[in-house]
Amino acid sequence: MLIDWFTVIAQMLNFLILVWLLKHFLYQPILNAIDTREKGIASKLADAEAKEADAHKQQEDFEAKNKSFDEQRAALMTKADGDAKVEHDRLVDEAHKQADGVRASEAAALKDARAHQAVAIRRMAQNQVFEITKKTLADLATVTLEERIGEVFTRRLRLMNVKDKDEMGAALKASPEASLVRSAFNLPDEQKAAIQNALNETFSAVIRVRYETDANAISGIELTAQGQKLSWSISSYLDSFDRSLAELIAPPTKPEPTPAHDAEVK
Structure with missing residues (x-):
């Protein structure tokens, strides 16, 4: 069989x-379409991975x-717990201090009231004693209370012990000014x-003195010179009465109960 080369070559x-x-017209477009499809899928996969990574990052x-x-x-x-505890402790401490302050104020006020009451009672008692003494002396003798007090003072002046006499005499003689004799009443010339x-005889010298009255002084006479003092008054006899009176009006002390501040504050 003969081969037709022309036909073969043509075919x-x-x-x-x-x-x-x-x-050119079929396979290449298909390949291009497939490549484009693959690239699109790869892009979507990459975008999905990026979104997933971003989601993981946001979650983290x-x-x-x-x-x-x-x-x-x-x-x-x-x-807050610490601040609340500190504030609680501060409020409790402040409440304690306020309570202590109130108790101290009440105690001070009560003490002042007692002191004023004692002074008033003592002054009243002194006045009563003075009046009774004056009336008694007026009934029993021809001298007044003031005259009797002057006699007692001069007698005490003459009966000073050696030490007190030397000290008072040195002060009287060294004083550049007249020494002071203070009394609660006006002394008569006698x-x-x-x-x-009595001063001149006691200290063997002419003692210069000046007289002064003090309305607030308790009935008596006082001699002062260079820090030295010699006095006599009825108040010395009222000291024991004053102490007894103070004990009488003072209420019995009772131990204060321990205040339950914490329970009250809480």
Whole structure:
């Protein structure tokens, strides 16, 4: 059988042309479409992975924020508990101090009231004693209370012990000014002369004195010179009465109960 080479070559040429046509117009577009499809899928996969990674990152950030919030909340709660305890202790301490201050104020007020009451009672008692003494002396003798007090003072002046006499004499003689004789009443000239004579005789010198009255002084006479003092008054006899009176009006002391401040404050 003879081969028709022309036909074979023509068929081969047709086949090549067909292949080229298929490749150029059919296969290549399909390949391009497949490549484009693959690229699109790869892009979508990459975008999905990016979104997934971003979602994971957001989740981690959210968890970190929640953890930080929990830590901050715990720290704030701890601080709040500490501040509340400090404030509670401060309020309790302040309540204790206020209660102590109120008790101290009440005690001071009560003490002042007692002191004023004692002074008033003592003054009243003294006045009563003075009046009774004056009336008694007026009934029993011809001298007044003031005259009797002057006599007692001059007698005490003459009966001073050696030590007191030396100290008072040195003070009287060294005083650049006239020494002071203070009394609660105006001394008559006779009593002034008697006191002057007693001073001159006691200290063997002419003692210069000046007289002064003090309405607030208790009935008596007082001699002062250079820090030295010689006095006599009825108040000395009222000292024991004053102490007895103070004990009488003072209420019995009772131990104070321990205040339950914590229970009250809470």
